[in-house]
Amino acid sequence: MTVPPESQQIRISEKDLQHFCEQIFIKYGVSKEDARVTTEVLVIADLRGIESHGVARLPRYVTGLREGYIHPVYNGRTIKETKATAVIDAGQSLGQVAGRKGMELAIRKARETAVGVVTVRNSNHFGIAGYYAMMALEHDLIGMCMTNAAPLVVPTFGRTAVLGTNPISLVAPATKEKPFVLDMATSVVPRGKLEVLDRAGKKMPFGWAVDETGKGTTDPARVLAAMAKRLGGGLLPLGGEGEEFSGHKGYGLALMVDVLCGVLSGAATGLNIYADEKRPDVGHFFMVIDPAAFRPLDEFKHEMDRLARELKDSPKAQGQSRIYVHGEKSYARMERYRREGVPIGPKVAENLKKIGKESGVPWPIS
Amino acid sequence: MTVPPESQQIRISEKDLQHFCEQIFIKYGVSKEDARVTTEVLVIADLRGIESHGVARLPRYVTGLREGYIHPVYNGRTIKETKATAVIDAGQSLGQVAGRKGMELAIRKARETAVGVVTVRNSNHFGIAGYYAMMALEHDLIGMCMTNAAPLVVPTFGRTAVLGTNPISLVAPATKEKPFVLDMATSVVPRGKLEVLDRAGKKMPFGWAVDETGKGTTDPARVLAAMAKRLGGGLLPLGGEGEEFSGHKGYGLALMVDVLCGVLSGAATGLNIYADEKRPDVGHFFMVIDPAAFRPLDEFKHEMDRLARELKDSPKAQGQSRIYVHGEKSYARMERYRREGVPIGPKVAENLKKIGKESGVPWPIS
Numbered sequence: 194m195t196v197p198p199e200s201q202q203i204r205i206s207e208k209d210l211q212h213f214c215e216q217i218f219i220k221y222g223v224s225k226e227d228a229r230v231t232t233e234v235l236v237i238a239d240l241r242g243i244e245s246h247g248v249a250r251l252p253r254y255v256t257g258l259r260e261g262y263i264h265p266v267y268n269g270r271t272i273k274e275t276k277a278t279a280v281i282d283a284g285q286s287l288g289q290v291a292g293r294k295g296m297e298l299a300i301r302k303a304r305e306t307a308v309g310v311v312t313v314r315n316s317n318h319f320g321i322a323g324y325y326a327m328m329a330l331e332h333d334l335i336g337m338c339m340t341n342a343a344p345l346v347v348p349t350f351g352r353t354a355v356l357g358t359n360p361i362s363l364v365a366p367a368t369k370e371k372p373f374v375l376d377m378a379t380s381v382v383p384r385g386k387l388e389v390l391d392r393a394g395k396k397m398p399f400g401w402a403v404d405e406t407g408k409g410t411t412d413p414a415r416v417l418a419a420m421a422k423r424l425g426g427g428l429l430p431l432g433g434e435g436e437e438f439s440g441h442k443g444y445g446l447a448l449m450v451d452v453l454c455g456v457l458s459g460a461a462t463g464l465n466i467y468a469d470e471k472r473p474d475v476g477h478f479f480m481v482i483d484p485a486a487f488r489p490l491d492e493f494k495h496e497m498d499r500l501a502r503e504l505k506d507s508p509k510a511q512g513q514s515r516i517y518v519h520g521e522k523s524y525a526r527m528e529r530y531r532r533e534g535v536p537i538g539p540k541v542a543e544n545l546k547k548i549g550k551e552s553g554v555p556w557p558i559s
Numbered sequence: 560m561t562v563p564p565e566s567q568q569i570r571i572s573e574k575d576l577q578h579f580c581e582q583i584f585i586k587y588g589v590s591k592e593d594a595r596v597t598t599e600v601l602v603i604a605d606l607r608g609i610e611s612h613g614v615a616r617l618p619r620y621v622t623g624l625r626e627g628y629i630h631p632v633y634n635g636r637t638i639k640e641t642k643a644t645a646v647i648d649a650g651q652s653l654g655q656v657a658g659r660k661g662m663e664l665a666i667r668k669a670r671e672t673a674v675g676v677v678t679v680r681n682s683n684h685f686g687i688a689g690y691y692a693m694m695a696l697e698h699d700l701i702g703m704c705m706t707n708a709a710p711l712v713v714p715t716f717g718r719t720a721v722l723g724t725n726p727i728s729l730v731a732p733a734t735k736e737k738p739f740v741l742d743m744a745t746s747v748v749p750r751g752k753l754e755v756l757d758r759a760g761k762k763m764p765f766g767w768a769v770d771e772t773g774k775g776t777t778d779p780a781r782v783l784a785a786m787a788k789r790l791g792g793g794l795l796p797l798g799g800e801g802e803e804f805s806g807h808k809g810y811g812l813a814l815m816v817d818v819l820c821g822v823l824s825g826a827a828t829g830l831n832i833y834a835d836e837k838r839p840d841v842g843h844f845f846m847v848i849d850p851a852a853f854r855p856l857d858e859f860k861h862e863m864d865r866l867a868r869e870l871k872d873s874p875k876a877q878g879q880s881r882i883y884v885h886g887e888k889s890y891a892r893m894e895r896y897r898r899e900g901v902p903i904g905p906k907v908a909e910n911l912k913k914i915g916k917e918s919g920v921p922w923p924i925s
Contacts, residue, residue, distance in 0.1 A: 273852065273853060273854070275672070275673040275852050276642075276643075276672060276673075277642075277643050277672050277673050277674045278673045278674060278848075278849075278852045278853065280853050280854065306641070306642060306643050306672070307641040307642075307643050307644045307676075308643045308644055308674050308676050310673075310674050310848060312853055335818075335819075335823070347876075348870050348873065348882050349882070349883070350875060350876050350879040350881065350882045350883070351870075351873050351874065351875060351876060351879075351882050352874050352875065352876045352877070353873050353874050355869060355870055355873050356870075361812075363815045363818070363819075365818050365822070373814065373815075373818060375811040375812070375814070375815055377805075377808040377811055377812075379808075381798070381804055381805050382805065398803060398804070400804055401804075403876065406876065406877040407874075407875065407876025407877055407879065408876060408877055425874060431797055431798050431805055431808055431809065432747070432797050432798065433804060437764060438747055438764070438766055438767075438799060438804075439743075439747050439748065439797055441883075441885070442743045442745075442797055443797065445741040445743055445885045446727075446741070446743075446812075448739065448741070448866075448870070448884070448885065449729045449739075449741055451866065452701075452729070452731050452739060452863070452866075453701075453729075455862075455866070456731070456850075456859060456862045456863055456866060457701070457848070457850060457853050457854070457859070458853060458854075459853070459854045459858070459862075462862065462865075462866045462869075463866050463869045463870065464869060464873075482644075482676060482823070483644075484822075484823060486639065486641050486644045487639060487644065487646045487678055487823050487824060487825070488639070488646065488823070488824075488825045492825070493822060493823065496821075496822045496825075496828065497818070497822055499828075500814075500817065500818075500821070500822060500828045500829050503721060503828075503829045503830060504714050504717075504721055504722075504814070504829065507714065507717050507719050507721050508717065508718050508719050508773070508791060509716060509717060509718060509773065510713075510716050510717060510718045510769065510772065510773025510774060511718070511772040511773055511774055513716040513717075513773065515716065516714050516715070516716045516717050517715070517716070517807075518814070519807070519810075519811045519814065
């Protein structure tokens with residue numbers, strides 16, 4: 194999304210990037226293991242091509258640690274539990290650490306009870322939802338993960354953002370094919386896409402966002418300015434403006450995510466998320482299902498292969514050479530970036546270098 | 560969707576409509592109770608304004624019963640079960656009867672284990688997914704339901720339909736506000752919308768469907784003809800053509816539904832659904848979560864109210880007077896139709912009358 198032309202990017206090895214970010218977190222009081230996990234979530238986002246949720250966000254987490262609304266030491270606790278479910282109060286810990294604990298618990302429950310549902314409240318931004326859902330793959334389980342987020346998305350017929358980009362991730366293992374990895378925001382596009390076009394002085398298509406009057410616009414600068422000043426405007430839910438292309442469905446999915454992450458866990462919802470500067474109170478939802486409770490595992494995985502191949506082998510639209518199954522592009526990108534280094538934009542590199550200097554952690558590239 | 564001008568519609572009381580359809584099913588060997596359930600699913604679709612899945616479909620179910628691929632007597636059996644999960648082989652019973660059994664079992668499991676996940680294979684078209692999800696409301700539970708369906712939706716960059724309109728329904732109880740009832744196909748629009756415009760000789764917007772070359776078109780007749788002749792073309796997934804408006808997300812949701820309904824249950828998936836004329840092998844997914852396992856029930860329901868009100872009270876787009884929460888419109892319609900009678904188009908009424916005549920069941924309106 195926010196990738197500048199390749200010529201301006203620098204390349205950094207996964208190992209160096211991981212080490213640098215880990216050291217930063219450690220400097221702010223995070224344990225070695227929690228620093229490793231938190232960094233891994235960010236670096237995997239970059240490796241998969243979701244730069245908006247990668248190391249570019251490190252400064253925001255550092256701000257949270259400095260200002261105290263992110264606690265460096267994990268102090269979450271399970272406050273309600275059954276064989277198949279649990280609620281964790283994350284105690285304002287790092288969202289990535291709380292997210293990993295939540296998904297680990299959901300996996301444990303699914304291994305014992307065939308299904309595990311864990312919700313987390315009082316957490317922070319946790320990076321990409323796909324990271325946690327993918328944790329299920331090591332155990333040949335189906336993983337699902339959602340999170341609510343700060344309001345950026347305008348409900349159908351509204352003109353101010355009330356819901357977050359509230360992502361949904363569902364992951365299922367296959368055999369010969371790559372696992373199915375759906376990891377999608379429920380908005381048409383992320384805010385980052387508007388920022389890229391704005392910086393380039395370009396227009397955006399109608400149907401991505403509305404201005405402060407609630408009407409569609411092609412001017413990203415207007416939307417971003419209105420949002421920054423809290424005058425209204427925001428991203429559109431998947432399906433776009435009004436009901437002609439079913440924008441109310443994307444709005445419904447975003448609301449479903451807030452029900453499962455916010456209302457069910459007891460976290461903040463809607464406008465209350467990040468409303469209190471001292472307590473963002475983000476909520477997450479984790480679900481794990483054991484396919485072997487439904488049919489023999491190898492049957493399940495082979496049928497995943499068959500369905501993926503059927504989609505990929507189906508006739509292509511004029512001018513198109515390939516149909517993808519979700520996750521494929523990201524796995525290919527990950528392999529390439531692990532070989533060639535992770536691309537980092539000059540602005541992001543500069544910010545990281547600055548944070549490194551402030552924290553006494555040397556940036557590994559001269 | 561398929562409603563003709565009000566002047567041409569007839570109105571029939573819910574009771575008369577229910578009784579008429581029940582009698583038809585009974586004539587084809589369906590038990591009184593199963594006829595009641597199957598009819599109820601259809602009539603509630605009409606009451607909620609989803610005419611495409613209402614009594615207009617009765618002829619198709621009768622065809623199934625006549626041709627034998629729908630068995631009139633329920634002969635489903637649970638083939639694998641844990642405390643929290645089950646798989647039912649529906650034995651080609653009526654989809655509505657199998658659907659109700661599946662959801663009843665998921666509810667029972669959720670009441671005992673806090674979560675219940677039930678998948679159904681070897682079933683038939685079951686009507687609206689929302690009916691089953693809403694069954695959870697009587698027990699103050701969260702209900703979720705999905706089904707796969709005959710291929711009508713073209714994957715991103717493809718030109719033939721491989722996936723169904725694969726709906727997702729999620730329902731959660733509230734207190735003062737209406738329950739949240741999301742019930743949405745994962746395509747931009749249903750095929751019925753193209754048929755309505757085609758009959759009126761009108762164009763459709765770009766972004767609803769692609770023709771047999773896989774390119775967007777405004778000509779519904781061309782798409783419908785190509786689909787009927789199996790030349791290609793089909794509905795677009797939510798988000799539209801290509802990736803500009805994130806059509807790949809709607810495609811991913813449709814595929815997620817097929818993974819959970821088809822692959823997980825052992826039903827047909829993708830092109831195999833309805834491929835065998837003698838065995839449609841549709842698959843369903845039911846999930847129930849007990850909110851009381853996560854937080855006190857009244858807290859949950861009050862927070863559902865608060866979130867709904869926050870959305871509805873938020874500022875409206877220019878020219879709009881109201882923001883809806885999912886389910887509200889349908890509840891209002893249901894109340895009105897229960898008072899004023901269910902509107903039935905002249906074509907649908909004619910078809911029902913004809914089936915009544917063939918089966919010896921008098922149509923209640925002269």
